[in-house]
Amino acid sequence: MVIGPAGNVRVYIACGVTDMRKGFDTLAAQVQTMLSFDPHNGSLYAFRGRRGDLIKILWWDGQGLCLFSKRLERGKFLWPQAKDGSVSLTRAQLSMLLEGIDWRAPVRTWAPEVAC
Template sequence: MCKEPTSGEVFVFLNRNRNLIKLLHWEHGGFVIYYKKLERGTFVPPVPSSGPQSIRWPELVMMIEGIQVEKFRQKPRYELAEN
């Protein structure tokens, strides 16, 4: 994936049936895995907006909570320029 695992990013893994999600995150001292299995239904991954393999935090939270948005309009927000 060409990413640094200790960068603080959250890595998201879905199984083939999309009823199981694992989130891998580095915190001070080691990795943390968050795991959720649905008894009914599936996780619907959002269409990535900021890159081919990345999603924003609000999209991840909505996916985990089972919220699927059909139409939306993102209002512009201030962002710091990257170095």
């Protein structure tokens, strides 16, 4: 069984840097106060740490809050330049972002080593 959001889910990226020590309640409060959204509306809310190699995604699945995290071993998650607020992405753009691909111009933030 695969757990995931519906195909029509909205995706928001919290601009700026987020303290990655934050958990469910603090991130949900940040969605309410800083982004002015209801964290229980079924949208995805993505947050990035200072180094850029870790993101957390908060999502209400209808029964409770889910908190997903991903850390890249190489490269960085590319984030909008705005210092505050949010940016809305499509699921395809989110997929590229999660793979470490620049969603504005699809290029990887790192290149695999090629054996000679």
